Amino acid sequence: CNAIHADPATVWEYTGKGNAVAVVSDGTAVLGLGNIGPDAAMPVMEGKAVLFKRFADIDATPVCLTHVFTADGHTDTAKLIEVVATFEPTYGGINLEDIAGPACFEVEAELKRRMGIPVFHDDQHGTAIISLAGVLNALKLVGKRVEDVRVTVNGAGAAGIACSEFYISAGVRRENVIICDSKGVVYKGRAAGMTPQKERLAADTRRRTLADAIEGADVFVGLSVADCVTP
DSSP, X not given: OHHHHHOGGGHHHXXXXXXXXXEEEOSSSBTTTBSOHHHHHHHHHHHHHHHHHHHHOOEEEEEEOOSXXXXXXXXXXXXXXXXXXXXXXXXXXXXXXXXXXXXXXXXXXXXXXXXXXXXXXXXXXXXXXXXXXXXXXXXXXXXXXXXXXXXXXXXXXXHXXXXXXXXXXXXXXXXXXXXXXXXXXXXXXXXXTOOHHHHHHOBOOSOOSHXXXXXXXXXXXXXXXXXXXXX
């Protein structure tokens, strides 16, 4: 204790902090289940903790939070940020999980800015990383270049937005990406249901439906509800 007090950096040497990750959720966007709350989200967070331990021998703790909601049951961004920021002395990293958009974007960005440990939103970047790996390998197999392909993404939540931006960073042209939400194609000039994140991906196109958007696409990424693509 005295050594750490004298030199805070030695906490990594003398404690288990460096092998500890908090798997944090408020249960507002559990994959396939939606806003089911922190109690019902706990099995998913426990499952993620098992994966950390089994495949990387990292000690992960599921942390499902309550009292971080607005009156209508959505994420209170400021409250969630304040709570998670207090975890820094205990954990070596934060794995955010199943937090609904658009709050999740602000939560991750602010915690990254404020905290001195890694902060990772799995629904955004875990999905983006592994799906991009699949896309790049598939393009090699079919002999297409990443800068030439048209990509259609169905779902404009955290995963859909993050995947789209990650693919663009890997070489996909922004003008070759069409993203759809529950109202159809996210296009320039659309007023309904837009967010700053969607505005960045709004396509200059006359296509309006998912069926329109898929036509002629090289890559389709499904990050929305099941059974939305008909034969």
